[in-house]
Amino acid sequence: MGVLTIVQRFLIANALTVYYSVLTVLFKFLPKYLMNPFGDPWAMKLKLEPPTELTDPKYGVHKYIKANNMKLHYVDSGDPSKPLMLFLHGFPEFWYSWRHQIVHFNKNYRCVAVDMRGYGDSERPEGVSFYKMELLVEDIRDLIRQLGYEKCILISHDWGGLVACSLRDTYPEVLHALVMLASTSHEAWAELMWTTDEQRKKSGYVFSFRAPKIPELALQLDNLAIFDQFMLVKGKDTVTTQDIECFKYWFGKQTAFTPPLNYYRANFAYTYKKKVHKENVPFLAVHGSNDRYLSHALLDVMKDAYTNIETMIVDGVGHFMQQEEPVKINKLISDMLAKHNL
Structure with a gap:
């Protein structure tokens, strides 16, 4: 790829970052001050005690482990011999x-759900720099080893999926399968x-996240209303207001959004490589028909890049699909594992 192309993309990316940042200030911050100039739109209802759902024993035991020189918290559920x-x-x-x-899965597998760095x-x-992809990948590779395994079935979502795919x-030798x-x-x-244009528009938030401070402030507005707006789905009860409080408990802490946003800042790409992956790892990639952030054309690109991949679009489901439609998603995962005798 030529230097001119990279320079052009650099200029476009920075212009879009400024553009989306200005929109945030004009249409999110400014109206708050105009409607209530003496109010504090960033005031949050801090909770000292975690919601009871976070310590419910049905989800497993809370543990800590050192992986890739990083202290990681995880929830462990199921028979460790599985x-x-x-x-x-x-x-x-x-x-x-x-x-x-x-x-759903802890009867047949040892389920470990980790908080990523x-x-x-x-x-x-x-x-x-602590959130570059190669470090995130090494976290998970070493985590598998530190848990006492050579291989695992890896189930991932959103950024977890990008890391899982890079792993x-x-x-590829550390995976039985990837979903x-x-x-x-x-x-x-x-x-x-x-x-x-489609994916660039859907990725507008990615450009805005590259800016300093502004995305943190935008995400913290109105007592973290972002979680109510994007995770609660009208007519469905799989995500409840109590669940939302669990997310607000952790993201309501001081500077809680900066490390997650650094995933975007550290890994923004101006170039890409086209490579065909022929490794024999069962691979399922699933999108929801209502996903507002991902073009379904991504699945076509993935099919060109991976010879051993199945792709699927689930009707009537949005981005946070494993929470919104757990029965459907659990069945897809179960069917895929049964197909490969895993």
Whole structure:
């Protein structure tokens, strides 16, 4: 790829970051001050005690482990003699986003749902460079080893999916199978983001997240209303207001959004590589028909890049699919594992 192309993309990316940041100030911050100039739109109802759902024993035992020199918190459920099923959450989530899957799969697998670095009760190193993809991949590779396994079934969502896919590309030997929900490979995302208007528009938030401070302030508005707006689904009760309080408990803490946002800042791509992966790792990539952040064309790019992949679009489901439609998603995962005798 030529230097001119990279320079053009650099200029476009920075222009879009400024553009979306200005929109945030004009249409989110300014109206708050105009309507209530003496109010504080960033005042949050801090909770000293975690919601009872977070300590419910049905989800497992809370533990800590050192992996890749990073202290990680995880919830452990199921027989440790069974195969390891490891769950990687996305943004803005933590282990609790897998609550429906833990109680479904812990009869046949040892289910481990981890807080990735910078999230929940895991270690939160300061600085953008601590969130580069190669470090995130090594966290999970070493986590599998530290848990006492050589291989695992990896179930992932959103950013967890990008990390899981990079792990699969780098160390396919550590995976029995990979399921990726509402996600894509980093290369596929970069390709479509730079070559199609659809994915570039859907990725507007990614450009805005590159700015300093402004995205943190936007996400904290109105007592973290972002969680109510995007995780609660009208007419469905699989995500409750009590569940939302669990997310607000962790993301309501001081500077809680900065490490997760650093995933975007550290891994923004101006270039991408096209490579065909022929490794024999069962691979399922699933999108929801109502996903507002991902173009379904990403699945076509993935099919060109991976010879051993199944793709699927689930009707009537949005981005946070494993929470919104757990019965459907659990069945898809179960069917895929049964097909491969896992």
